[in-house]
Amino acid sequence: MLKFCNLVLATMLTLGLSVAYAADKVDAAVAQYDAGNHTAAYQSFKALADGGDAFAASYVGHMAYEGLGTAVNYKTALQYFRKAADQGDAYSQHNVGDIYYYAPNDVVRIDYDKALEWYRKAAEQGYAEAQYQVAEAYQIGLGAPLDKVQSVKWYRKAADQGHAASQYLLGLHYLKGVGGLSQDKAKAVEWMEKAAANGNERAKSRLQQLK
Numbered sequence: 001m002l003k004f005c006n007l008v009l010a011t012m013l014t015l016g017l018s019v020a021y022a023a024d025k026v027d028a029a030v031a032q033y034d035a036g037n038h039t040a041a042y043q044s045f046k047a048l049a050d051g052g053d054a055f056a057a058s059y060v061g062h063m064a065y066e067g068l069g070t071a072v073n074y075k076t077a078l079q080y081f082r083k084a085a086d087q088g089d090a091y092s093q094h095n096v097g098d099i100y101y102y103a104p105n106d107v108v109r110i111d112y113d114k115a116l117e118w119y120r121k122a123a124e125q126g127y128a129e130a131q132y133q134v135a136e137a138y139q140i141g142l143g144a145p146l147d148k149v150q151s152v153k154w155y156r157k158a159a160d161q162g163h164a165a166s167q168y169l170l171g172l173h174y175l176k177g178v179g180g181l182s183q184d185k186a187k188a189v190e191w192m193e194k195a196a197a198n199g200n201e202r203a204k205s206r207l208q209q210l211k
Contacts, residue, residue, distance in 0.1 A: 026055060033059065042069030049080055054087035061092060065104075074099065074107035085118065093122035094130040101133075112143030123154065131158035132166045139169075152179035159191065164198035167191050171203065175210075185210070 029044035042063050048056035061081035064073045078099050084092035097118035103110045116137045122130035135154035137144040144150075152173050158166035171191030177183025189210060195203035 026053065029056065029059070038063065038069030040069070046080075049083060054084040054089045054092075057081070057084035057087075058089050058092045058095075061095060065095070074104045078107060085121070088125070090122040090125040090127040090130065093118050093125075094127055094133070097122065097130065097133060112137070114143075116143035123157070126157075126161070128158040128161040128163040128166070131155075131161075132163055135166065135169070148173070148179035152181060159194070162194075162198060164195045164200040164203070167195035167198065168200045168203040168206070171195065172206070 025044065025048060029041050029048065032038075032041035032044060042060065045056040045059040045063070049060045057080045061077045061079075061084065063069050064080065065077035066072070070076075078096065081092040081095045081099070085096045097115045100108055100111045100118065101115035116134065119130045119133040119137070123134045131154045134144075135151045135158065136142075138147045138151040138154065140146075152170065155166045155170045155173070159170045168191070171188045171194075173179045173181055174184045174191065175188035189207065192203040192207050192210075196207055
């Protein structure tokens with residue numbers, strides 16, 4: 001029994017050291033990225049991502065998409081975003097959605113249903129930009145049925161997190177009294193002022209009209 005306990009303890013210590021070592025390597029890669037040494041950072045993140053690290057995979061996806069430390073490669077970006085997204089990384093789930101929505105350089109066929117599927121995964125984890133995208137899908141009927149009530153629901157979730165475009169659009173829904181909302185100019189102005197404070201130009205313009 002003592003031998004077994006010692007084996008368990010040794011295994012736990014080894015795992016702990018391995019996790020700490022991996023964390024140190026991720027920190028080192030982030031430091032390279034922040035210092036602008038993108039080529040080295042890309043190589044570091046890719047090695048970690050190929051070992052199964054979701055955070056590193058999200059960085060590889062981002063860097064391949066933007067051409068940081070490597071040539072722009074949307075196929076690689078999608079591959080590594082999927083690695084991270086499949087492990088529950090909300091940022092990557094949102095970006096997989098973007099790739100299916102916009103199909104940059106025809107890396108995939110545009111597929112609004114798949115885009116919404118991935119946006120929703122990220123939105124349900126509280127990722128504000130994805131919540132906005134889900135709201136838009138219901139607003140315009142791309143990948144989802146037209147549903148103003150659902151649209152308002154998701155705009156509000158994003159707006160509550162300070163997402164400026166969602167704050168503006170929630171205000172606009174109050175102004176028009178749609179999506180299950182009663183027309184309420186005061187609430188419309190309240191949300192548009194929040195959006196304007198967050199830099200939304202459409203909100204600034206509409207507020208001038210409402211004065």
